[in-house]
Structure formats: C-alpha cells, structure tokens
Amino acid sequence: MKALSILCFALLILGCSNDDATNQPPDNTELYFPPIGSDVWETKTPAALGWNETAAQPLLDYLEEKHTKAFIILVDGKMVMENYFNGHAASSLWYWASAGKTLTATMTGIAEQEGFLDIDDKVSDHLGTGWTTAPLAKENLITCRNLLEMTSGLDDALGDGVTPAELQYKADAGTRWAYHNVYVKLQDVISEATGQTYSDYFNAKLRDLIGMNGGWFVSGNNIVYASNARSMARFGLLMLNKGKWEDTVIVNENFWNEAKNTSQNINLAYGYLWWLNGKSSYHLPQTQFQFNGSIIPSGPNDMYMALGKNDQKIYVVPSKRMVVIRMGDAADDVSVALSDFDETLWEKINALTN
Structure with a gap:
C-alpha cells in the first residue's frame, strides 16, 4: 500500500461485477461444516492441496x-492451518473491532428477511425523529441502506460519538461516502424493530445457529464483539456459503450478494460494511480522495473482507474456496486496519498456496 493510503486508513474501531463467475462460492456439497457444540473440526493438509510446504514456516515466522495471536486458513471448510502465538490459545477470546461491522450487516439482513424492517426504511421510522441534529428533511433522507453503505451524509469529522449532538448534517444521504460510526444505529434499529435486545436477537438468529461463542461488550461509543478465532472462522465459512450453514439459510442469498458487492457508485470497494478487493478504485476513511487500483494488490480480486482496528481480519475468497482469519495486536504498532501488513501477508500466503 502507498504510504498515503496507510495514513488515511485510520479506522477508529474499527472491478468485479455481480455476475463475475469467479466471485461465486462453491456449492455447499463441497464444503465441510464443523458440528455445533463440538471442538471437532476436520482438517486437510497443505500437502494434500499441493501447496508449497517450504513457504509455511516463513509465513508463521x-x-x-x-504480533499475531491467532491465524486460521480454511479450504472447503476444513482446517488447513490453525496457529496461535504470543500467549494466545484456541480457547482465548479476542475482540473483532470493526471486523464485527459485518455481523451487524448480517443481522440487518436477517431482520429484514423476517419482516421486521426494510433496509430502505428511514432510520427515523424506527428510532423516531431527532436521532440526529440534521434538519428534519435531511434526517428523513437517511435510510438503513445508507448506514450499511456508509452514505449517511453525516459529518465524519466529529469523532465516534453517536448522540444527536454528534450526528450533524454534512451532505444529503446517498451523495457522499464517509466511514462513520453511525452504523451502530443499525443495532438500535434492529432492537426496536424486533422488540428484543440486539444481543439476544444476535445470539438466537446467528451465533447459536452456527456454533459461535463470545458476546458483545461496550467499548467507548461502540458495542464490540469478542470470541475465539474458530468462531470468527465459522462466520467466514457462513459467508463463503452464501449465508447458509450447511442447508440452513441464516441470511438470504439476495442480501448476501448485495452485501459483498459494490453498494454505491462512490466507493467501489465497499459493500454493506464489507470491504471489497479487486475493484478499479477505492476510498478510505477520513478522506474524500479516490485511490486507483485494488486495496490489496497481492490479494485475490474476488476477496471480500471484514477489517478491524489492530489488524483483525476475515478474508473470504470464493475462487479459492478459502477463509483466512487473523487476530492479534497491531502488526506495525499502529492501529490502522489496512496497512503494508495486508500486502505482505498475502504475498506470503500466495507463496504457500500457489
């Protein structure tokens, strides 16, 4: 990544068209799903995949x-690499930071398919008017879809707070892409729409159905998820399989497809709270500058990504039938969610897998 890109991509908490054949995950019959409530997880060796095993140790080093704590590679749902470092263990919990935004996106899709909301609803339909300090006519332009896309039009320069006083008008919704913590209001929308706490609804409709562990905790102005690395891998596997756990639909395929494709025409590399590789250009937080090329040039073009502060990562790669997980402290002692670490990491993964 260019140095300018690195500086611009300070996440606070943190090309391919929809019909691109390479952007289709495998049929679920090709995928293995670890059983619910069990530590059993079938494995596949790098040798069986024809990988370059001499490249494994340089990757691990x-x-x-x-400063990695957990690293997992799944292929066809099976565990190919599972490694823990720096005092971390398979049972250890770690925060997802902004990688957990993708959980909120998924829960929004689930609430929509159950008829509790429509993503084109005005946010004020669920939270009431006055949830921002924008003029009422401007506030009423903001939909749940805008929060998923990061196109609320609210001022991203005012920090992480989401009280009305901190949510101020900058531009009409849908006309400006800006990474903003206002997305957390989707959790309030889901709670109001379902009549349940966000955590309870999440546990019942997602976490428990795919065998994740962990839970939500308050961190500053955010509700952040923490789990073990295998839970993160389970979620990545769900997304690889078009929102289904085996044959059970968790989130419908239409929403899944929208979530992992370009959601608006300003930042081509952003779906519904997912980052998208392989696009012709991208925007980064805290700037309106357009960068040309792919976010991670060494990464697969069809890869979609959950990226969080201090290098929490979920990479989903349909063309390779692969999910890659990284948890840990910041790779380079800075808190950006995308840095030279991503580029070098994928160079080393490619050396192993190609």
Whole structure:
C-alpha cells in the first residue's frame, strides 16, 4: 500500500461485477461444516492441496513477528492451518473491532428477511425523529441502506460519538461516502424493530445457529464483539456459503450478494460494511480522495473482507474456496486496519498456496 493510503486508513474501531463467475462460492456439497457444540473440526493438509510446504514456516515466522495471536486458513471448510502465538490459545477470546461491522450487516439482513424492517426504511421510522441534529428533511433522507453503505451524509469529522449532538448534517444521504460510526444505529434499529435486545436477537438468529461463542461488550461509543478465532472462522465459512450453514439459510442469498458487492457508485470497494478487493478504485476513511487500483494488490480480486482496528481480519475468497482469519495486536504498532501488513501477508500466503 502507498504510504498515503496507510495514513488515511485510520479506522477508529474499527472491478468485479455481480455476475463475475469467479466471485461465486462453491456449492455447499463441497464444503465441510464443523458440528455445533463440538471442538471437532476436520482438517486437510497443505500437502494434500499441493501447496508449497517450504513457504509455511516463513509465513508463521512473519505472523509471530507481527504480533499475531491467532491465524486460521480454511479450504472447503476444513482446517488447513490453525496457529496461535504470543500467549494466545484456541480457547482465548479476542475482540473483532470493526471486523464485527459485518455481523451487524448480517443481522440487518436477517431482520429484514423476517419482516421486521426494510433496509430502505428511514432510520427515523424506527428510532423516531431527532436521532440526529440534521434538519428534519435531511434526517428523513437517511435510510438503513445508507448506514450499511456508509452514505449517511453525516459529518465524519466529529469523532465516534453517536448522540444527536454528534450526528450533524454534512451532505444529503446517498451523495457522499464517509466511514462513520453511525452504523451502530443499525443495532438500535434492529432492537426496536424486533422488540428484543440486539444481543439476544444476535445470539438466537446467528451465533447459536452456527456454533459461535463470545458476546458483545461496550467499548467507548461502540458495542464490540469478542470470541475465539474458530468462531470468527465459522462466520467466514457462513459467508463463503452464501449465508447458509450447511442447508440452513441464516441470511438470504439476495442480501448476501448485495452485501459483498459494490453498494454505491462512490466507493467501489465497499459493500454493506464489507470491504471489497479487486475493484478499479477505492476510498478510505477520513478522506474524500479516490485511490486507483485494488486495496490489496497481492490479494485475490474476488476477496471480500471484514477489517478491524489492530489488524483483525476475515478474508473470504470464493475462487479459492478459502477463509483466512487473523487476530492479534497491531502488526506495525499502529492501529490502522489496512496497512503494508495486508500486502505482505498475502504475498506470503500466495507463496504457500500457489
């Protein structure tokens, strides 16, 4: 990544068209799903995949050097690599930071398919008017879809707070892409629409159905998720399989497809709270500058990504039938969610897998 890109991508908490054949995950019959409530997880060896095994140790050395705590590679749902470093263990919980935004996106899709909301609803339909300090006519332009896209039009320069006083008008909704913590209001929308706490609804409709562990905790102005690395991998596997756990639909395929494709025409590399690789250009937080090229040039073009502060990562790669997980402290002692670490990491993964 260019140095300018790195500086611009300070996440606070943190090309491919929809019909691109390479952007289709495998049929679920090709995928293995670990059983619910069990530590059993079938494995597949790098040798069985024809990988370059001599590249494995340099990858692991790099991960350990870069303050990684957990690293997982799944192929066809099976565990190919599972490594823990720096005092972390398989049972250890760790925060997802902004990688957890994708959980909120998924829960929004679930609430919509159950008839509790429509993503084109005005946010004020669920939260009432006055949830921002924008003029009423401007506030009423903001839909749940805008929060999923990061096109609320609210001022992203005012920090992480989401009280009305901190949610101020900058531009009409849908006309400006800006990474903004206002997305957390979707959790309030879901709670109001379903009549349940966000945590209870999440547990019943997502976490428990795919065998994740962990829970939500308050961090500053955010509700942040923490789990073990295998839970993160389970979620990545769900997304690889078009929102289904085995044959059970968790979130419908239409929403899944929209979520992992370009959601608006300003930042081509952003779906519904997912980052998208392989696009012709991208925007980054705290700037309106358009960067040309792919976010991670060494990464697969069809990869979609959950990215969080201090290098929490979920990479989903349909063309490789692969999910990659990284948890840990910041790789380079800075809190940006995308840095040279991503580029070098994928160079090393490619050396192993190609």
